Amino acid sequence: MSAKLRVAVIGAQGRIGSEAARAVAAAGDLELVAALDRDDDLGALVEAGAQVAVDLTHPDAVMGNLEFCVRNGVNAVVGTTGWTDERLAELRGWLAESPATGVLIAPNFSIGAVLTMRFAAQAARFFESAEVIELHHPNKADAPSGTATRTAQLIAQARRAADLPPQPDATSTALPGARGADVDGVPVHSVRLRGLLAHQEVLLGDQGETLTIRHDSLHHSSFMPGILLGVRRIVSTPGLTYGLENFMDLD
């Protein structure tokens, strides 16, 4: 029998991190060797011999954690949000100096959310208009969600590839925020509501018809198969992988 993969979770006291630590501990081929949270010494990752660290912390914390992991050759699976082009460039710089190390950044680990992004990108070129509505619990730190931002970017990319013009919108007077955040020309609207977990609708419209693609994460368990898939695959995937779809053999 091959040795178990040695996995650490950073943010292990959090909503998703605590569930991820349990899922890793319960997986027969994985061993939870460290469960860190705020103020814990990252050196514990190295002392524990972690091969993969799962980061589920906060946009303010993730860059420091990743710099430590990459510089110490610890592969990382990242669910934490807050990614910008500048942050990705900085991460690529660290990875260039540690070419055997792999980092997966997954805007969403749930299979249905990954498929929503894929379907939205496929549908985008057939519709004049597209808008994204994301709905989350009120404890969420960032808006729009990482998933909604990525969805809008993929829609925009598909619209550009199809040479679609900007979306029609005659709004000439509006309260600030009424038309949502503009992500690459795609409006994204954020709802924060007690009782919700993580939900998203992609609305596409054209003459006489609309298409709505909706996904609901009803429990934190929806993210666990994707996290475990990422952990198992990242150890043999050096460099930066952006999006769980890269490990899902979708094509």
Ligand SMILES: NC(=O)C1=CN([C@@H]2O[C@H](COP(=O)(O)OP(=O)(O)OC[C@H]3O[C@@H](n4cnc5c(N)ncnc54)[C@H](OP(=O)(O)O)[C@@H]3O)[C@@H](O)[C@H]2O)C=CC1
């Ligand atoms: N990609 C995906 O599929 C998913 C991504 N997420 C993302 O994961 C992140 C965490 O979400 P959630 O679990 O709801 O948030 P929580 O606030 O519940 O959990 C975050 C945990 O990380 C801790 N933390 C903060 N800073 C550090 C640090 N520097 N080092 C170690 N631990 C730290 C927090 O401590 P403290 O409470 O003291 O601040 C807290 O225990 C968010 O960015 C969220 O958007 C969430 C769900 C799915």
Ligand SMILES: O=C(O)C1=N[C@H](C(=O)O)C[C@H](O)C1
């Ligand atoms: O904070 C959350 O809860 C979630 N965050 C991720 C995001 O911002 O897209 C993934 C999922 O929506 C849950």
